[in-house]
Amino acid sequence: MNYLETAKWLRERLPATPKAAIILGTGLSDMAETFKIISSIPYSDIPGFAQSTAPSHKGNLILAENGEDTILFLQGRFHFYEGHSIKQVIFPTRVIAAMGIKTLVVTNAAGSLRKELYPGAIVQLTDHINFMGINPLIGENDDAMGERFPSMNDLYDPKYRELCDSIAEEYHIQVHKGIYLAVPGPSLETRAECAAFAMLGADLVGMSTVPEVIAARHAGMRVLAYSIVTNYSNLFHSEAHSQEEIRHHAGIASANLKQIISDFIRRI
Ligand code: HPA
DSSP states (O other), rough: OHHHHHHHHHHHHHOOOSSEEEOOTTTOOOOOOOEEEEEEEGGGGSTTTTOOOOOOOOEEEEEEEETTTEEEESOOOOGGGGTTOHHHHHHHHHHHHTTTTOEEEEEEEEESTTSSSSSOOEEEEEEEOSSSSOTTTSSSOOOOOOSSSSTTOBBOOOHHHHHHHHHHHHHTTEOOOOEEEEOSSSSSOOHHHHHHHHHTTSSESSSSHHHHHHHHHHHTTTEEEEEEEEEEOOOOOOOOOHHHHHHHHHHHHHHHHHHHHHHHHHOO
């Protein structure tokens, strides 16, 4: 299935072109349900979409109201560690781009490589390090979608980040800044790996986001991304963190992140 066909299929079913799309990461799925839902389509009904198998990833495409506008939520994403091909991982992003949506907000749960980034902290991404060992644009280039060698300068849109900084300030929401390093997973990082990543300049480590962001940028979308810190990495302790703990911390930050994102979309 080609993403253009899926985009056409969705356009025929959705009453309006959404102003922006948001990918909801681990523990953040419920955010979509706090908005007024116009329509909800299970991924299993969407031609070309894979099935989400990750914990707490629901797998629905949701069109919701946000003031005068509409937002498209991807409630759950496809991870490389689930065994999906990297093309399946970025398929929804390409569909969104082909639908004519110009703004993508990406969220995720991440481990902290810096003491100041405590569990529950909201971190705006300023840059990333692709340590997944794969690039989603490998293979024949779709010239209609984007160029062969797309620039990754200012990948996380500086104007968007600035706007979100002022929104966070207005609401007195503490937001940190950080560089996200993506690993393929699913095994968690060793302490030596965490030490190496911190030395490379990374503040956060996770198993997602980078493929979608690269694909979005390739397609000319403007990108904003946030991590919710769900645990300290092995750099600071050696206790295992549970999925329950990850969901708990994501839940705490979710309401604040919702405030920032919904105001942001209203103001762009
Ligand atoms: N490592 C990798 N991915 C993660 C982590 C982590 O510590 N926490 C949440 N996602």
